[in-house]
Amino acid sequence: MLSARWAVVQTAVAVSASWFLTHDLLGHPQPFFAPIAAAVSLSASDVLRGQRAVQLMTGVALGIAIGTVVQAVAGTGALAFALAALVAMYAALAVGGGMFGQGLMFVNQTTASAVLILALHKPGSGTERLVDALIGGGVVVVIGVLLLPADPDRLLREATQRLFTGLRDALTDLAGQLAENRPRRTGDEPAAWELEVGQRIHGDLAALAQARKTARHVVFIAPRRRPRRDRVRRAAAQSERLTLQANAVLSLVRITGAALAAGEHLPPPFHDAVTALAEACGALAGVGGADSARAAADRALCLLEPLGDTAAGFGGAAIHAARAGARDLLAAVRPVEAGIRGR
Numbered sequence: 001m002l003s004a005r006w007a008v009v010q011t012a013v014a015v016s017a018s019w020f021l022t023h024d025l026l027g028h029p030q031p032f033f034a035p036i037a038a039a040v041s042l043s044a045s046d047v048l049r050g051q052r053a054v055q056l057m058t059g060v061a062l063g064i065a066i067g068t069v070v071q072a073v074a075g076t077g078a079l080a081f082a083l084a085a086l087v088a089m090y091a092a093l094a095v096g097g098g099m100f101g102q103g104l105m106f107v108n109q110t111t112a113s114a115v116l117i118l119a120l121h122k123p124g125s126g127t128e129r130l131v132d133a134l135i136g137g138g139v140v141v142v143i144g145v146l147l148l149p150a151d152p153d154r155l156l157r158e159a160t161q162r163l164f165t166g167l168r169d170a171l172t173d174l175a176g177q178l179a180e181n182r183p184r185r186t187g188d189e190p191a192a193w194e195l196e197v198g199q200r201i202h203g204d205l206a207a208l209a210q211a212r213k214t215a216r217h218v219v220f221i222a223p224r225r226r227p228r229r230d231r232v233r234r235a236a237a238q239s240e241r242l243t244l245q246a247n248a249v250l251s252l253v254r255i256t257g258a259a260l261a262a263g264e265h266l267p268p269p270f271h272d273a274v275t276a277l278a279e280a281c282g283a284l285a286g287v288g289g290a291d292s293a294r295a296a297a298d299r300a301l302c303l304l305e306p307l308g309d310t311a312a313g314f315g316g317a318a319i320h321a322a323r324a325g326a327r328d329l330l331a332a333v334r335p336v337e338a339g340i341r342g343r
Contacts, residue, residue: 037136049144057137063113149222152215159211164285171278259314276300
């Protein structure tokens with residue numbers, strides 16, 4: 001939340017500066033493209049700001065050019081608006097890709113700019129609108145890339161902690177089900193809890209992937225962050241292994257739920273091992289640290305080792321999944337310790 005508040009303050013400053021430069025200094029009567037460019041590019045997030053600024057400036061420039069040509073050829077009637085939108089979207093889709101392919105922002109900005117040129121047309125307005133958009137984007141580059149770029153270490157750390165918080169919560173809930181010897185859902189009823197856990201974890205993995213992309217982007221384009229380039233790239237690469245950890249926990253949740261639903265008896269050490277795995281994830285989420293996580297994962301392995309994995313039914317598979325989760329946790333301690341926390 002604190003980072004979002006800081007991003008909001010930066011956006012407000014950029015919007016004000018964009019309006020001041022275009023309206024007060026250059027004397028443009030309605031320089032709405034400038035503050036809009038600043039607001040859309042910065043927004044309340046520090047994710048891929050430089051890329052968003054490039055997308056916006058390029059999209060606006062393309063849209064203004066298309067809108068100006070359509071107005072000269074077809075006027076400003078209803079059919080002209082349809083033609084402008086059609087040409088703008090097809091053009092954006094044709095040239096979009098790479099840096100322009102992040103979501104639909106490039107297409108949206110190109111189309112909106114072409115439409116606005118027709119709606120607010122006056123002689124010579126195309127060039128003025130283009131200057132406004134470039135100034136707004138330039139303010140974004142100065143604030144979001146040169147002066148106050150995102151902190152790549154924080155982005156990776158927060159995304160990793162969020163993932164381990166979700167894993168901890170899932171394992172804690174699973175341990176509670178083991179203590180009661182009953183699943184959250186039984187029989188043929190939909191496994192709503194398991195589905196909810198899977199959706200949350202996959203969402204956290206997607207957020208971590210976005211954090212990796214942004215961290216690499218920041219150390220590439222922001223001069224202030226370039227000294228961290230090698231360290232951040234190593235941390236980002238190491239964090240990719242956390243996908244294995246998340247999948248191991250999801251497998252454990254699914255198989256253990258099936259064992260409980262089938263009425264299979266899982267030995268008490270298995271419950272203690274799941275509890276230890278939850279403690280390890282909690283430590284990596286920020287409560288305890290890497291040493292505590294390593295100790296808890298080691299304890300889980302010690303509890304699971306005598307059990308083997310040859311039990312009939314789902315029990316053997318659950319024990320095997322728990323053991324894999326513990327080993328993945330031990331492997332996860334290193335990237336968290338060296339690449340994310342070691343600042």
